[in-house]
Amino acid sequence: MxxxxxxxxxxxxxxxxxxxxxxxxxxxxxxxxxxxxxxxxxxxxxxxxxxxxxxxxxxxxxxxxxxxxxxxxxxxxxxxxxxxxxxxxxxxxxxxxxxxxxxxxxxxxxxxxxxxxxPDTLDDSFNDIQKSINFSMTSFLTTGGIRGRKKSIDKFLxxxxxxxxxxxxxxxxxxxxxxxxxxxxxxxxxxxxxxxxxxxxxxxxxxxxxxxNLSSFFKQIYNSGRARNFLNNRHKGTFRFYHLLPSLFVIFFILSFLFYLIDFRITLFILIVYSLYFIIIFLSSSFINKNIYIGFLSIITTFIQFLGYGFGFLVAIFKD
Missing domain, CATH: 3.90.550.10 (Spore Coat Polysaccharide Biosynthesis Protein SpsA; Chain A)
Known part of the structure; x- marks a missing residue:
């Protein structure tokens, strides 16, 4: 050799x-x-x-x-x-x-x-928060499988x-x-x-x-959202519709409260859609991790992921 x-x-x-x-x-x-x-x-x-x-x-x-x-x-x-x-x-x-x-x-x-x-995966020694974050970061339901799974909705990078x-x-x-x-x-x-x-x-x-911890996870995801907008501007043609999904999540979440003043039925519809989505998150994570508590935590980490990424992306559009 x-x-x-x-x-x-x-x-x-x-x-x-x-x-x-x-x-x-x-x-x-x-x-x-x-x-x-x-x-x-x-x-x-x-x-x-x-x-x-x-x-x-x-x-x-x-x-x-x-x-x-x-x-x-x-x-x-x-x-x-x-x-x-x-x-x-x-x-x-x-x-x-x-x-x-x-x-x-x-x-x-x-x-x-x-x-x-x-790919990146988790070890059995990881704590419950790390396991729930891992689910949110890798599940096809939350990121489109774009972080390195076998099946992806876009080209692997x-x-x-x-x-x-x-x-x-x-x-x-x-x-x-x-x-x-x-x-x-x-x-x-x-x-x-x-x-x-x-x-x-x-x-x-x-x-x-x-x-x-959840605060450092939010900061990480927020920075990823800001970076995504920068990358879309630097590399023309790399924008994908699903890059907008977290931002749409944030926008409709905020609008649901405003619609309450106009027509409660619109607010109710938005909240039902969100609730059904998070029920699916709960069931999927609970099944994959064989732990109901991690399934519940995955609702929180997925919410933080969408909120942080979406907010970071929107801030970058208007500020960067």
């Missing part, structure tokens, strides 16, 4: 040493060993250097501390110091199954592609919680743009415009920890 590194794993981290430790531990257990890990500590107040020290005898691992620039530039910095043919991006709040790179090797040896992505790209292709498009949110979709769009071929490797999944 060649001594050349096949995969360079880039992990930006900001004040998350414990989560990073879990990710690096899962990478150290891989049966495939021809890889390197590059940690980019993006100006954290809580250093992750100790993680590097603990694993440097078990892995080909490097640690860099930079001033805070955001995840996009942190990943670009990591790629500049990478030696691999393929660049792999994981979020620091993910873990990977022991056979991840074995599955990846088999797929890439049989398919000529330039970049890829895989890799995202950096679980993404790989040939280093040559990454450099051709000059890496990530200097934007705070939506940088992964922006990269995928630019790679596609360059004629680079992509694939969803559905068996190469990661366990993705969600936000552990």
């Amino acid at each position: 060649s001594n050349k590194v096949k995969y360079s794993i880039i992990v930006p981290v900001y004040n998350r040493p414990e989560e990073l430790k879990e990710l690096i531990l899962s990478i150290s257990k891989q049966s495939f060993k021809n890889l390197e890990v590059i940690i980019v500590d993006d100006g954290s107040q809580i250093s992750s250097r100790e993680i590097f020290q603990n694993f440097k005898k078990k892995l080909d691992i490097s640690y860099f501390f930079t001033e805070n620039q955001g995840p996009a530039l942190a990943r670009n910095f990591g790629v500049k110091n990478a030696n691999g043919e393929w660049i792999i991006f994981f979020d620091s709040d993910c873990t990977v199954p022991n056979n991840y790179f074995k599955i990846l090797e088999k797929f890439l040896n049989n398919n000529l592609i330039d970049f890829f992505g895989g 890799p995202r950096t919680f679980n993404m790989g790209v040939k280093k040559k292709s990454f450099n051709e498009v000059e890496g990530f743009s200097n934007i705070r949110y939506g940088e992964d979709l922006d990269l995928s769009y630019r790679l596609s415009k360059k004629g680079k071929s992509s694939a969803l490797i559905d068996k190469a999944f990661v366990n993705h920890k969600r936000r552990s």
Whole structure:
């Protein structure tokens, strides 16, 4: 086997040493060993250097501390110091199954592609809020299956919680743009415009920890909504009708109260439609998670998801 590194794993981290430790531990257990890990500590107040020290005898691992620039530039910095043919991006709040790179090797040896992505799923150790957020973020009923499931209503676009790209292709498009949110979709769009071929490797999944509280989840989704409007403007032709659905959800929710002053029957109709939808959410999540309480929480997280994304999208239209 060649001594050349096949995969360079880039992990930006900001004040998350414990989560990073879990990710690096899962990478150290891989049966495939021809890889390197590059940690980019993006100006954290809580250093992750100790993680590097603990694993440097078990892995080909490097640690860099930079001033805070955001995840996009942190990943670009990591790629500049990478030696691999393929660049792999994981979020620091993910873990990977022991056979991840074995599955990846088999797929890439049989398919000529330039970049890829895989799904994110949950681990049994996740708490109830994380499981309900996971449902809201991945269910076909809430996102159209666009985050990496086998079935999707649109073309799959890799995202950096679980993404790989040939280093040559990454450099051709000059890496990530200097934007705070939506940088992964922006990269995928630019790679596609360059004629680079992509694939969803559905068996190469990661366990993705969600936000552990509802306020941080709302902030995350709000920023995603604002980023969506930016991406639609930057990449003409990428707008899809379902991008508007969360905003329509917000608009009709607000209008339902205004219609009460005009005709209560209109308000009643809107509330019945919303109620039927959330009953379906409850039943679906309860069945999938085998837990009625998580089903109930999924109503709340789905409401927050639509409210946050829709509000962020609307704010971006009038402000950005």
